[in-house]
Amino acid sequence: MKKHELMPKWLIGFFPKKFTAITISKNTAWYRDLETLDDEVIRRHEEVHMMQYERYGWFVFIILYLWYTIKHGYWNNPLEIEAREKSK
Numbered sequence: 001m002k003k004h005e006l007m008p009k010w011l012i013g014f015f016p017k018k019f020t021a022i023t024i025s026k027n028t029a030w031y032r033d034l035e036t037l038d039d040e041v042i043r044r045h046e047e048v049h050m051m052q053y054e055r056y057g058w059f060v061f062i063i064l065y066l067w068y069t070i071k072h073g074y075w076n077n078p079l080e081i082e083a084r085e086k087s088k
Contacts, residue, residue, distance in 0.1 A: 002050060003028045004043060023049035025058065044087035052079055 007022070007030035015022075020036040023029040029046035031037040053061045061079075068077040 001027065002047065004037060004046070005030055006034070006037060007032055021046050023053065026050050026053035041087050045083045048083035048086045049079070052082070 005028065011030075012032060015032070019032060020039075020042055021029055021031045023046045027050065029043075029050065031042070031046075036042050055061075056064060065077065065079055068079055072078070074080060
């Protein structure tokens with residue numbers, strides 16, 4: 001079962017203001033606030049990341065995500081591109 005939850009309040013301060021959500025496993029995504037939790041496009045985007053976790057496994061997904069972000073930047077990270085395209 002997929003879980004879409006609010007991020008623990010103590011954790012919010014570690015992320016920039018423009019940050020809206022983070023997928024932490026193939027089953028769970030955390031959202032900054034109720035507005036982002038209720039946003040269907042953001043939810044679909046995070047569900048694509050859940051599928052990526054399932055496809056690659058937790059460890060490989062994290063390594064790929066970090067590597068792609070370092071190599072291409074956040075916006076051009078292939079995992080983010082896939083999530084943006086499939087969440088439209």
